[in-house]
């Protein structure tokens with residue numbers, strides 16, 4: 001297939017591009033390089049079937065393709081909150097532009113949605129049937145509500161125009177190709193450990209997250225792309241094992257052998273208290289479940305950051 005991947009220079013987009021190239025697809029990587037990196041791109045550009053286009057998904061774009069993977073959007077709260085208007089525009093206008101492209105070319109589309117659509121969930125684990133608990137006017141809303149609107153658009157284009165739009169809800173994923181200054185918790189703790197700096201826990205560290213290693217996620221995404229028909233429902237993809245941030249900090253210290261201290265900082269507004277995916281739908285539909293345990297994934301990610309810090 002000829003596949004358009006938006007956000008190709010980013011953390012997940014770069015892994016997805018590599019995966020699709022390895023399956024002999026042609027990949028057009030589209031990115032405005034706002035949070036993505038030249039380093040990720042350089043590795044991809046070595047491949048003859050990869051073509052990069054510098055473009056902002058808020059503007060329309062046309063190319064003949066068979067499938068679109070819409071991943072363009074800053075994912076770290078640090079980045080998506082630094083220009084919230086741009087974030088919600090990227091989500092809303094970005095998916096509209098990609099859905100137009102899918103409708104005009106007959107391409108399938110996969111939208112990278114997020115566990116953030118569940119907001120600060122009042123039930124755990126979260127299954128796809130849970131409608132969420134989202135503040136529409138808070139500092140996370142540009143991302144949460146943008147992603148929710150994008151899901152609505154996908155299902156409206158499916159119903160109204162028969163566009164084969166598929167939605168995955170990704171839970172916190174980590175691994176190589178993240179940036180040193182990304183700001184998300186796993187990369188922060190690892191980089192702080194390697195630099196001998198204090199690990200910054202926001203709040204008392206009792207909030208939970210479940211962390212999926214990137215190779216597991218990419219495997220799940222591949223399976224959604226090749227599903228023979230539209231699943232008709234969003235699909236949760238993530239690791240169902242949850243940890244408190246205090247447990248994560250201690251594990252990172254142990255895996256890296258760091259002597260760093262732990263430092264407590266204020267909890268940001270609307271920080272979800274818990275998050276844990278119910279992956280029974282992915283399990284039955286895709287025969288998929290994550291395989292990489294957190295200590296192994298942290299160790300692989302620490303190797304990547306060690307290499308980056310040594311440059």
Ligand code: NAD
Pocket residue numbers: 006007008009010011012013030031032033034035036037055056057058070071072073074075076090112113114115169170171172173174
């Ligand atoms: P990332 O910030 O590393 O990558 C995002 C990429 O999108 C970057 O390369 C950036 O330059 C590009 N981008 C941003 N705005 C753009 C625009 N207007 N036009 C063109 N390109 C633009 O983040 P990531 O972790 O790789 O996340 C990728 C996608 O997956 C996002 O849509 C995110 O919401 C979703 N997601 C990720 C996670 C996770 O844990 N990594 C969880 C849930 C959802």
Ligand code: UDP
Pocket residue numbers: 076077172183184185186188189200201202203207209245267268271272
């Ligand atoms: N967090 C933390 N220290 C950090 C970065 C994040 O304690 O240096 C916390 C954050 O408050 C949240 C959790 O870790 O409770 C996950 O944060 P992240 O930004 O990785 O993702 P999200 O909040 O979007 O799930």
